[in-house]
Amino acid sequence: GAGVSQTPSNKVTEKGKYVELRCDPISGHTALYWYRQSLGQGPEFLIYFQGTGAADDSGLPNDRFFAVRPEGSVSTLKIQRTERGDSAMYLCASSPLGVGPNTGELFFGEGSRLTVL
């Protein structure tokens, strides 16, 4: 597709349930990022993939959060035993090579809004 696609756009779930959020990056972009954004805050880094591997998962808040990118394209963010505090907008971004002074910007999707009741 032309841009980064995220599904679902909205997800409402109950506390304790399992959730999967999907990201389809721009074709050919090897770098993929997940961010979480709460109301009134900036995006908070969660995890970065270069190809199939998670090069940096230092932003994942705890072991209930996990992400995969098995074929180096589509990525899935998985949240187990959801808590109300997980409610936020989850943003996916991709870039051709990754961040840097010469490699330009991140291309963001429109996000998946997660609400945990």
Add this chain to the structure above:
Amino acid sequence: SQKIEQNSEALNIQEGKTATLTCNYTNYSPAYLQWYRQDPGRGPVFLLLIRENEKEKRKERLKVTFDTTLKQSLFHITASQPADSATYLCALEGNSGYALNFGKGTSLLVTP
């Protein structure tokens, strides 16, 4: 710890005026800095990247300055329009060198 600080209060200006937004940072030694625009309920959109050896960069009605001594970037929108109303985010590369860290953003409202 690393911090990126942006004006927490919304900036309200009249159409046609110049909007100036501030981004201050601590405990970063950035090679570059980026600015993004975010509309409500949407993902951020890249606007400009400025490198450490560039004092100023322009793109149409946008101008960004970068002072590594003051540890500050200023983002200007000249001849502002109501369509410029949005939240503007400042971003710097984190310690890992892999990801961008974002400030909280400053909300800009341009009234006719």
